[in-house]
Amino acid sequence: MDSEKPRQKMTIKSWLALFILAISTFTIVTTELAPVGLLTPIAEGLHSSESAIGMTVSLYAWVGALSALFASVFLGNVAKKRLLLVLTVVLMMSNVLAATVDTYNVLLSARILGALAHGAFWAMIGVTAVAIVPARYIGTATSIVFGGVSAASVFGVPISNYIGIHFGWRQAFWLMATLSVVAFVGITVLVPQITSKSAIGLDALKSVLKSSTLWKIYSATLLAVTAHFAAFTYIEPWLHTQSLLTAAFIPAVLFVYGIAGLAGNFLTGVLIDKYLKMTVALSVLLICAVLITLGLSGSSLSAAYILSAMVIWGVAVSGIFVGFQTWVLRMAEDKTFPASALYVSFFNIAIGIGASVGAWMVSSFSVPLLYIVAGTAIGLSVLLVAIVPASLTAKHSHVEKSYEPN
Incomplete structure (x- = not known):
């Protein structure tokens, strides 16, 4: 298409965008997870229980899943850049409200407001990344944009926790509001106007749901992400079972895992455009091996052994997160928005199911058994990965899009 020619090469502005x-993804994910590191101070500040504050995270995930679907049906005809800016403002308002609340009910309202923006934003941001780069850079673009998710996992929650302890929990939400302003300015200046031909509405959503290929990717995502979060939610209790690992060393292990996740994002970005299917399959098998090994190895593992396992797990999980997202965008043809929205919904549902299943297994059985079951489940997802084509035919391998000048 002639309209694509100006974007056949990556410019400095494209990389900055x-x-x-x-x-932006760092901000929305840190906003989602911030209460995890602030349960006690928020509970004390609002005279509520820690479990009640924890519910604001669960509710956020479920509302975010519904928000993504709502956006794909009703907001697809809104200009992408304009919608991103509006959603960023809503996210900022949510964080400002959370920073100034005096009651639990108002905090819950602030979280619901943020979640409404979260789901729609996440569904939109992958489509936007695809639209501003040439087709051969889709995987690289996705790995960069969703690198913010890994960064939030590594730095977002610990930073929020540190601010909450030393300056007060409200200041953590003020930080998120400030980052929302930074994202707003950056999107205004750097992201081009995009007019996408992605199909919208209920008919488009139904069409996506009729795609057997996308259903296989969604199913693999649901299985793999559920298994990952079931295990990862209880990584700290598992580490405490290790007799050779001191409690003081556990934060360092988690930090190493997070840094490995960032490295995995970089590695995935290098490989995924040429080797998408192999990257996802290898990532799944590596996590399968790690979880089953950790579940079977007993309670006397050395620190070096545990660190090695965490590095492999951290690197490989990036291949899953970025890989499935890229695969959906690659296979969706002219339905990138509803296809991406469904992916976001399945991802958030998987987080909720994973945490719930993990809680049940730990209370009824044990953390090591949870790891064995989670490893087996994530390994089974490779069967779905194996039967999904790596890409569309050359005739249909690009997403139609056009651009307007800023």
């Missing part, structure tokens, strides 16, 4: 979108 991807970077600002990564800051």
Whole structure:
């Protein structure tokens, strides 16, 4: 298409646009997870229980899943850049409200407001990344943009926790509000106007649901992400079972895992455009091996052994997160928005199911058994990965899009 010619080469502005979108994903994911590191101070500040504050995270995930579907049906005809800016403002308002609340009910309202923006934003941001780069850079663009998710996992929650302890929990939400402003300015200046031909509405959503290929990717995502979060939610209790690992060393192990996740994002970005299917399959098998090994190895593993396992797990999980997202965008043809929205919904549902299943297994059985079951489940997802084509035919391998000048 003639309209694509100006974008056949990556410009400095294109790379900067991807970077600002990564800051946006960092902000929305840190906003989602911030209460995890602030349960006690928020509970004390609002005279509520820690479990009640924890529910604001669960509710956020479920509302976010519904928000993504709602956006794909009703907001697809809104200009992408304009919608991103509006959603960023809503996210900022959510964080400002959370920073100034005096009651639990108002905090819950602030979280619901943020979740409404979260789901729609996440569904939109992958489509936006695809639209501002040439087709051969889709995987790289996705890995950069969703690198913000890994960064939030590594730095977002610990930073929120540190701010909450030393400056007060409200300041953590003020930080998120400030980052929302930074994202707003960056999107305004760097992200081009995009007019996408992605199909919208209920008919488009139904069409996506009729795609056997996308259903296989969604099913693999649901299985793999559920298994991962079931295991990862209880990584700290598992580490405490290790007799040779001191409690003081556990934060270092988790930090190493997070840094490995960031490295995995970089590695995935290098490989995924040429080797998408192999990258996802290898990532799944590596996590399968790690979880089953950890579940079977007993309670006397050395620190070096545990660190090695965490590095492999951290690197490989990036291949899953970025890989499935890229695969959906690659196979969706002219339905990138509803296809991406469904992916976001399945991802958030998997987080909720994973945490719930993990809680049940730990209370009824044990953490090691949970790891064995989770490893087996994530390994089974490779069967679905094996039967999904790596890409569409050359005739249909690009997403139609056009551009307007800023």
